Amino acid sequence: MSTNSMFVKQFIPCISRRIQNSYFTRTYITATQPTLLPPIYSSLTQKQTEKKPVIQHHYRIVSGIVLTRSPQILRDLHPFEKEYYTYQQKLDQVLSPPFPVDFYFKKGSIAETKWKARDEQNKKNALAIFSSFKNNKTYSEDNKEKESIIKSYDVEEEEIKIASRITQADLNNDLKSLDRALQRTLYLIVKKPRAEHDWQLPQGGVNQKETLVQAAHRELEEECGKKMDVWFVGRRPIGYYKYTYPKDFVKEDIEARGAMVFFMKAHIFAGQVQVDNKEIVDFAWVTKQEMEKFVSKQYYAAVKDMLSEF
Amino acid sequence: MLLSTKVDILKKPLIKTTRVLTSRHLQTFGKFKPSANLIDDSEFYPGKSSMIRMEEYYNTILYDDLMILTYKDPKSEKTFIEKRLKKHLPLTKVTRDTDNPFLKNRPPLKPRGDKKSKPIPPPQTHESVPYLKEIYVHCMIKQAIHNKQHLLSGIMALQCITSERPTVTYSKTGVANWKLRAGMPIGCKVCIQGPPMYTFIDKLVEIVLPRMKEWHGVPMSSGDGDGNIAMGFPASALSLFPDIEGNYDSFPLMTGFDVIFNTTAYTDFEARSLLSGFQIPFNERKRRNKL
Numbered sequence: 388m389s390t391n392s393m394f395v396k397q398f399i400p401c402i403s404r405r406i407q408n409s410y411f412t413r414t415y416i417t418a419t420q421p422t423l424l425p426p427i428y429s430s431l432t433q434k435q436t437e438k439k440p441v442i443q444h445h446y447r448i449v450s451g452i453v454l455t456r457s458p459q460i461l462r463d464l465h466p467f468e469k470e471y472y473t474y475q476q477k478l479d480q481v482l483s484p485p486f487p488v489d490f491y492f493k494k495g496s497i498a499e500t501k502w503k504a505r506d507e508q509n510k511k512n513a514l515a516i517f518s519s520f521k522n523n524k525t526y527s528e529d530n531k532e533k534e535s536i537i538k539s540y541d542v543e544e545e546e547i548k549i550a551s552r553i554t555q556a557d558l559n560n561d562l563k564s565l566d567r568a569l570q571r572t573l574y575l576i577v578k579k580p581r582a583e584h585d586w587q588l589p590q591g592g593v594n595q596k597e598t599l600v601q602a603a604h605r606e607l608e609e610e611c612g613k614k615m616d617v618w619f620v621g622r623r624p625i626g627y628y629k630y631t632y633p634k635d636f637v638k639e640d641i642e643a644r645g646a647m648v649f650f651m652k653a654h655i656f657a658g659q660v661q662v663d664n665k666e667i668v669d670f671a672w673v674t675k676q677e678m679e680k681f682v683s684k685q686y687y688a689a690v691k692d693m694l695s696e697f
Numbered sequence: 698m699l700l701s702t703k704v705d706i707l708k709k710p711l712i713k714t715t716r717v718l719t720s721r722h723l724q725t726f727g728k729f730k731p732s733a734n735l736i737d738d739s740e741f742y743p744g745k746s747s748m749i750r751m752e753e754y755y756n757t758i759l760y761d762d763l764m765i766l767t768y769k770d771p772k773s774e775k776t777f778i779e780k781r782l783k784k785h786l787p788l789t790k791v792t793r794d795t796d797n798p799f800l801k802n803r804p805p806l807k808p809r810g811d812k813k814s815k816p817i818p819p820p821q822t823h824e825s826v827p828y829l830k831e832i833y834v835h836c837m838i839k840q841a842i843h844n845k846q847h848l849l850s851g852i853m854a855l856q857c858i859t860s861e862r863p864t865v866t867y868s869k870t871g872v873a874n875w876k877l878r879a880g881m882p883i884g885c886k887v888c889i890q891g892p893p894m895y896t897f898i899d900k901l902v903e904i905v906l907p908r909m910k911e912w913h914g915v916p917m918s919s920g921d922g923d924g925n926i927a928m929g930f931p932a933s934a935l936s937l938f939p940d941i942e943g944n945y946d947s948f949p950l951m952t953g954f955d956v957i958f959n960t961t962a963y964t965d966f967e968a969r970s971l972l973s974g975f976q977i978p979f980n981e982r983k984r985r986n987k988l
């Protein structure tokens with residue numbers, strides 16, 4: 388994530404008074420304006436205000452969700468990194484202080500002879516790289532003998548099967564699967580039933596007396612179903628995006644000229660999105676680079692700094 | 698002929714003097730630069746030899762989340778700094794009126810209480826996100842009072858679990874009841890940074906902590922208030938490390954040990970959120986009354 392999403396765009400609609408009192412008690416960021424709220428909270432007025440959308444400076448306050456699936460496996464090494472690491476490993480093998488064999492192995496045990504043979508071979512292999520002198524004939528003969536010893540012992544050990552780093556979802560290019568692109572961070576984008584700006588991050592309007600996180604949680608359940616285990620990272624937005632409504636847009640409120648989207652970061656741990664075909668038509672789990680193909684240019688420019696390169 | 702040799706001798710000193718850098722030199726030359734890490738050097742150490750899981754996890758996932766979680770809005774940042782800067786002057790009449798002639802040409806009054814002033818965090822940037830600086834693993838061996846040989850077992854155990862050689866610690870004060878005098882070797886400690894630190898925390902979190910019995914997590918009261926958190930382990934936890942489990946019989950003495958996490962965080966809250974990011978559990982029940 389680049390820094391400017393956090394430190395430049397730190398526009399927060401309103402901050403509750405709690406923050407002033409204590410430093411690190413969990414702080415709320417409410418989208419409501421405390422001064423505008425009615426002085427007496429009767430049950431009737433509460434019900435009326437609850438579904439009232441929040442509009443500030445003629446902009447509708449909207450909560451967006453950056454739902455991420457973090458990388459599941461370590462990234463592939465760059466060829467140069469790989470070379471560097473193998474070189475350092477060899478150096479380490481040659482220069483490391485002697486291993487206390489007597490401490491770890493009983494004298495004359497199978498484990499001891501096995502370890503000694505393997506260690507000797509490793510050191511020889513490592514040294515062979517640095518020394519210009521190579522007596523290939525004697526080396527290969529020696530190695531063959533020792534390899535046979537090691538192999539005879541290895542039969543006893545269980546073989547470890549390493550799973551493939553490329554999954555079936557990668558091969559099928561299944562954008563809906565959470566098992567794809569295991570090395571990368573994936574982001575959820577949803578498709579709305581309209582011609583323009585159809586693909587975007589899930590979002591929804593904030594109601595009165597509701598925090599940004601509460602609104603984000605509610606909207607995610609409404610749009611993408613309840614079958615997801617989601618954790619929101621803090622209660623602060625990580626970025627914002629402001630846009631004016633197109634002229635032919637049917638406004639819910641006459642006051643609002645446009646919308647201001649505050650993005651909340653969340654992690655998904657389990658479950659999957661369920662499409663209801665009403666609010667959203669389609670969804671996809673994409674990386675930052677893939678997202679550029681789906682969303683509009685303007686939207687991507689606003690959103691890209693929040694997303695991870697890894 | 699003679700003259701020329703004389704001049705040569707004067708020019709070049711026969712004994713080559715080695716330059717020793719003192720603290721005064723360091724001040725004048727600015728930052729001390731360590732010599733290049735060359736293979737021919739006797740002090741050469743190999744670099745990072747593989748990608749480390751926990752380090753990679755911090756850089757790709759945890760860093761982003763911690764930036765969000767530890768972010769302070771300008772207002773609360775200001776109040777936090779003001780709180781730390783505040784000096785608690787003695788509650789006397791003199792401190793209230795500045796025009797008092799008593800204060801003229803006198804040194805400033807000492808603050809009340811013996812509280813040390815806490816460090817003030819730098820302005821927030823992407824670099825001020827807390828990270829794990831180093832881990833100290835320390836063990837005190839009481840049996841070493843009577844027999845110093847017992848220290849070896851502790852040293853070997855710490856070396857096994859941290860992959861770095863510990864140093865012996867000496868008692869600062871004597872305890873008459875234990876027959877301990879000041880300056881006696883009493884334990885050992887090791888400081889680990891970088892790759893060994895991340896591999897140690899990996900082992901701790903994945904293998905040792907889940908297998909510990911009757912342990913409910915690090916108490917919330919742990920921490921020095923400046924973002925350093927410590928936890929203690931019983932002797933039974935030492936045998937849970939995979940490096941020791943294999944040849945448990947080789948260690949004549951099992952000792953309890955402390956693990957101290959030094960972070961760059963400025964508050965315990967930040968340090969706790971960093972460590973819980975590394976999957977170290979915290980016990981919510983053992984919360985001290987005043988946080």
